Amino acid sequence: MRVVDVNEFYSPTGGGVRTYIDRKIGIMNDLGHELILLAPGVEERIEDRPGGGRVHFVRSPKLPFDSNYGLFWDREAVTALLDHYDPDVVECSSPWRPAWFVGEWQGRALKSFFMHNDNMAAYAQRWFEGVARHERIERAFGWYTRYMARFLDKYDCVVTNGPALAKRLRARGLRIDAAMPLGIERGHFSPALRDGHVRRALLRQCGLGEDGLLLLGLGRHHPEKRWPMVIDAAERAGATLPVGLILLGQGVDTDRMKRRIAGSPHIRLFKPIYDRARLARIMASCDALIHGSEAEPFGLVASEAMASGLPLIVPDSGGCAEVADPRCAELYRPRDALSCADAIARLRARDPAQLRAAAVAAAGRVRTDRDHTVDLMAYYEAALALKQRKAA
Numbered sequence: 092m093r094v095v096d097v098n099e100f101y102s103p104t105g106g107g108v109r110t111y112i113d114r115k116i117g118i119m120n121d122l123g124h125e126l127i128l129l130a131p132g133v134e135e136r137i138e139d140r141p142g143g144g145r146v147h148f149v150r151s152p153k154l155p156f157d158s159n160y161g162l163f164w165d166r167e168a169v170t171a172l173l174d175h176y177d178p179d180v181v182e183c184s185s186p187w188r189p190a191w192f193v194g195e196w197q198g199r200a201l202k203s204f205f206m207h208n209d210n211m212a213a214y215a216q217r218w219f220e221g222v223a224r225h226e227r228i229e230r231a232f233g234w235y236t237r238y239m240a241r242f243l244d245k246y247d248c249v250v251t252n253g254p255a256l257a258k259r260l261r262a263r264g265l266r267i268d269a270a271m272p273l274g275i276e277r278g279h280f281s282p283a284l285r286d287g288h289v290r291r292a293l294l295r296q297c298g299l300g301e302d303g304l305l306l307l308g309l310g311r312h313h314p315e316k317r318w319p320m321v322i323d324a325a326e327r328a329g330a331t332l333p334v335g336l337i338l339l340g341q342g343v344d345t346d347r348m349k350r351r352i353a354g355s356p357h358i359r360l361f362k363p364i365y366d367r368a369r370l371a372r373i374m375a376s377c378d379a380l381i382h383g384s385e386a387e388p389f390g391l392v393a394s395e396a397m398a399s400g401l402p403l404i405v406p407d408s409g410g411c412a413e414v415a416d417p418r419c420a421e422l423y424r425p426r427d428a429l430s431c432a433d434a435i436a437r438l439r440a441r442d443p444a445q446l447r448a449a450a451v452a453a454a455g456r457v458r459t460d461r462d463h464t465v466d467l468m469a470y471y472e473a474a475l476a477l478k479q480r481k482a483a
């Protein structure tokens with residue numbers, strides 16, 4: 092099959108969606124399929140990938156508040172490329188203009204809306220959380236759910252990237268046809284990469300000795316990730332326990348985070364690490380991954396940490412909670428620094444040998460990106476065959 096993905100969330104500078112797509116192109120090649128990605132870009136250009144597949148950047152305006160991303164604006168530019176590539180399946184994931192461009196396109200392809208995120212949770216719930224209760228915010232933004240329902244009616248199937256997002260959207264009355272949990276490139280990560288020298292060096296940078304608990308926060312610096320809450324929790328726990336926190340990432344909140352941790356003796360902020368081998372060694376050498384976002388639709392970072400043999404400290408709702416193994420994880424109430432600090436203390440109090448054994452065992456059970464792609468292609472093949480039978 093040829094699949095064309097119209098995707099506003101693919102950034103040339105990195106991010107989870109880019110990691111997912113780049114791997115998916117290669118896996119689909121191996122499986123005998125082809126993936127062509129249409130992504131916004133500063134100029135019109137094509138990146139052909141070895142073995143097949145390509146990324147076709149469409150000249151588009153940048154997102155006003157994050158120049159790493161762009162916006163599809165020209166309907167004709169997108170639909171002309173769909174006509175040109177004539178896919179068997181076309182995927183779309185943006186709920187804005189592209190949702191209508193693709194939904195109203197009159198090609199022969201199976202049209203799939205693939206849900207990567209939840210704007211209600213990432214934005215509305217966060218903006219107004221100090222003003223109104225969760226349920227009231229949901230009701231106030233019911234117009235957005237109704238808006239989504241209108242364009243989803245134009246698609247043959249609606250797919251999410253995992254059960255957390257499927258549950259959330261179905262609870263709002265939206266149609267979800269399938270949940271296809273993502274996976275990771277597990278071969279990059281392993282508990283065997285744990286390096287005592289690396290761990291000790293990182294603890295020293297946090298002003299702690301070998302008996303410290305080394306927490307890793309990994310991800311872009313954006314309000315939805317709730318890093319200030321994670322920092323508060325680490326400081327609370329660190330008031331009575333030797334807790335160090337290293338934060339790897341960058342983004343719109345980087346300067347604010349630098350100001351926030353200034354003077355914190357046991358918290359350090361580092362730039363992103365793009366060398367996968369180096370990142371995997373650092374991950375395996377920490378003692379636990381800590382994450383703050385309950386709006387995470389699927390826990391890719393949590394899965395990578397688990398594959399590295401790390402226990403998790405994550406909110407009790409959202410994608411990270413869905414992948415967490417209770418034998419090597421501690422959950423806490425979302426948006427609650429005190430609850431998060433308690434989770435840090437509970438993890439610290441566990442038997443180290445038992446916790447390590449459980450985390451190493453969990454590493455071998457982490458779902459791979461190949462598992463995800465095989466399942467997704469099988470679903471599309473069945474859905475396409477049904478569409479063709481109905482049209483005959």
